[in-house]
Amino acid sequence: MSCNLTHDKIKVYNPATGGALRDILITKEKDFLDKVELAKSNKDYWNSTKPKYRKLILQKFRKAIVERLDDFIHTICSETGKKPYEGMLEVYTSVEHMKHAEKLLPIIFRKHKRRVGTLLTKKAWTELQPMGIAGIISPWNYPLILTLTPIVEALTAGNIVILKPSEQTPLTTELLKNVWDESTGEINIFHTIYGGSDVGQMLVNSPDTDIICFTGSTKIGKMIAIDCAKHLKPVILELGGKDPMIVCSDADINRAINAAIWGGMSNAGQTCISVERIFVQDNIKDSFVEKITDKIKTISAGSSEDCNFGSISVKAGLEKIKNQIEDARLNAKIIQGIGEDCVGFIYPPTIVIDPQEESKLMREETFGPVVSISSFTNISDVIKKANSTGYGLSASVFSKNTKQAKFIASKIRAGSVAINDVMSHYGIADLPFGGVGLSGIGRVHGEEGVKAFCLQKSYMTNRINLGDEIWWYTKSKKYQRLIRKFLKFYFG
Template sequence: MNAGTVETAERRRVAANLEEFINRNPATGEEIGRHPVLMAGEVEALLERAEKASVSWGALPAKERAKHLRRFRKQIVRDMDEIVDTICAETGKTKMDGVFEIFTVAEHVKYMEKYGPSYLKDEPRSTGLYKNKKAWVTFQPKGVIGIISPWNYPFILTAGPIAQALMAGNTVVVKPSEVTPATTLKMREIADRAGLPADVFLVATGDGRTGQAIVESPRTKMICFTGSTATGRKIAEICGRMLKPVLLELGGKDPMIVLDDAPLERATHAALWGGMSNSGQTCISVERVLVHEKVKDRFIELLQKNIVNLKQGVQSEHPSVGSMAFDKQLGIVLDHIDEAKSKGARIVAGGNRNERYPRGLFIEPTIVVVNDSNLKVWKDETFGPVIALRTFSTDAEAIDMANDSVYGLNGSVWSKNKGRARKIARQIRSGCLCINDVMANYILSDLPFGGQKESGMGRVYGREGLRAFTDLQSVMEDRFTMTRELWWFPYSEKIENLFRKATRLLFG
């Protein structure tokens, strides 16, 4: 978006007298900017523009769309510092966390531009006994995709679905979280700089009413939502009534199973990074650690030793852990910690708001040892820099504890015996799982990502994710154009007997 476009948009916003909301830096409390709340009429106008653009965009050969994505990726890398500054300003995360968002997006976009055209080619299918036929599957663009993205990873969780939707031949209208709109608006600017055709990617800032307008509009042919399970359920209900496809990436309460033969040094470093990076505001973060009773004391000792090296602070201090992103989530995390304290859980590290930053949304990196599976910190999504830990005595008990959750997004199993780890992994009810690692599966672009149970439906990434943004069409073609088929009218006793014999011979 060039300066003229921004200026025009501002004049229109003032003229329309739209509501606006304030965007703040959660680490300092400073105001970043103000943005309009687009209502149904303004949203519908954007969707109409995207719908018109979808005709020409969808008609482009897949290889041409891939070239556009390549230019977009390279522009993202050129403007990396600018994007990182925007991400960090409105999320309070560290520079490293911001850079890693760019790194991950660049990898995902590169994968799509490289493999997308081949995944969208017509796919031959067997015709079985019918050798006089030919069959294949085609992947057609859906049209306009509504993307509603979250605040915790405003660049990754917006750019990823956009890249897949565009590669598949769709156009997109994105409603970013009202906590982090600036990152998506910056992405829109970068798309302009990269020469992405007008109106194939549009942004609708606002609140829940804005998102509702996108979901309920007949112009959107699919909704891709990343966020809370509660909101995802509401969106699914609306889409169900409209028979509109929906892809939901929802919450998690991911278990980390540490067996008695686990590589403990690596496992403790992984637990801290998996639980504390991005201040624990990651849907696949390590929230529950299940550690074998034989190694519990050593594991906790290593956690306590290493957690003191986690520097928390504002960006100028070059910390490893930044602030929370907004005050509502801060309140949820503190409530989980306070309940655990009141019911006898043992706080072995942290456990309080970081008073060094009274204006910022900082919670100390916290480790809680619990014995009660009904505590919020154990059963509900905490989404903060908190790890809850319990012990188990057998592999079967660990599996039952891990699966005792309404969520099923991600998890990990830790053991030097990979056969044992794989056996356990196959019994964990989650959409994704790591062995001797945490969260790294999300970086692997060829692996589909998504959840089971209340963690969502559908998949992003990989060929499965790309094809989720298409309509599948099955095509059958007659090869020889005979006058008629044996099973066409008129029926006869001779033909009936022929098919009886053929059925017995071939399938009996």
């Protein structure tokens, strides 16, 4: 197991070894309400801080995270089962996004002039303002980056944050909160709560949270959307994916194979934008399968240092992977790499060739080190297949023909598409990230990520205060005829 919830504690375990780590106290309703009151009492203060001050606070926070790099890597890997290098890259991506948010602060909160059209006596502009209190619910697969990014965007926007991490991986959040308190001194600006779905529901349904940001499964995301709708509360949903990778006949096959192996297997496939379905043009499919088969047999999963990736983080996830493979086994060829025989939730790197299109493996998110390989004949055929699941988070296209690759990318229904690469776009802090359809609502990262936690307020004032306005009572017939003539002349 990776965690065990009792009446008052979360017992956290290392999923790679089964060893017990530490207990975290579950947040009771009274404690939650106390934190909400603290958030409310500090809301006006933090909401009104200058961007320059928030930038200084975030810089202190970022530098403190880097100083505690080894502590973060150790904690991340202990409660997820991933490899130290993967843990380090998670910290790397996190602080990259933090630094970008700091750069946005002096720019994004300036007044933005707006055109006034024919209302020449007016001045108009917009400004961004904080929403107030942001409730954030983060997942277990990347307990730092998928927690820290929305936190930083909400704080950058001037919001108080109340965070509930996944009960599977609360220790990274505990460390993050300690580092925030020690480095910034602003202990009442960022709050944490711990527990299962009942604690998350308190956060979502609280009348005092002004926006909810959830990263996790589509099933839970739908439930949160319904709850937020009851309160007309804005919601950002970063949900699951079933990402397609399209390999055209003119692609660099070796690069495509290396990308497919890493994109499908890194973090044991537990990435929302991991490669899950590979579509290879029929005239190169045999060569592609032969080469990727040789490659996959050199990739290993396990807890030892020389393995390429670690364990599945959650037992239920392991059972889901096994179920999908058994469902696909009847009609497909299955090739597996090396999986250590140990006590952890280890599943070997797996390729499934020619599964039926209606199989669970092709329709449902797998979230494990498994990729399917199917063929396609032409561009319209593969676009239809890529768009067939209802998910729309990310995708990739491999082709030496840039024009063709861009055309295919434009037709895939997804929030992001990488050309001749996989997943790297997530690391570009200025590039908005999010899905469509079953993959979610809203965007994080870039200006859009900060603006998602803001209210946009519109302002207007007069350049000249006249005694009358065009729409005020009462206008003579002559005046009305004059306006009519102007309308037909100017707009006709």
